[in-house]
Amino acid sequence: MSGKSCGPLVQDRVALDEIELYGELMIAASAAAEDRLSPARIDEVLRVGRDAEKRVRG
Template identity: 75%
Template sequence: MHVAPLGSSTPVQDHVALAEIELCGELMIAASAADGERLSPDRIDEVLKVGAGAPAAGAAEAGEWPRQRRD
């Protein structure tokens, strides 16, 4: 992550962090609309747009691949 020196007027954006924040927001929206108490792992994958063998949104920039499912 790049941090601007103190006193700098240059705006700094961490694109990976912004993508993660957006995904968290999508999960919160899905959770608030869910009928049950928790989202199923399949629904979480759907919201995060994670498919079998496909990298998660923003994962390529972070050097990560889809999360491992715990069954």
Template identity: 75%
Template sequence: MSYVAGHRHTTVQDHVALVEIDLTGELMIAAAASSEDRLSPDRIDEVLDVDGDGREPPGEPA
């Protein structure tokens, strides 16, 4: 008789990984909709909703 592993139900979620997957999906959608070969750094910042200047906002820890 051979052993077949059953499907495990898990409730553990890696929230950071889920956010990263979502952001990657947003970048893929933007890239697919773009007529250019590559997304510009400004467009990537826009899609990811970041400032893009590499500095932390005032009052935020670095």
């Protein structure tokens, strides 16, 4: 096996992460009182910016 880190197992992990995030969005959308999720709510569900905040505070 070569030293590449983007083989099938890595791709599977990325796909599973994407499926999990999609599921979280679907749950949030079904629980929302409004017709659509706001961009801020989507960011909250997807935890956008939290990794960057951790690095800055680190």
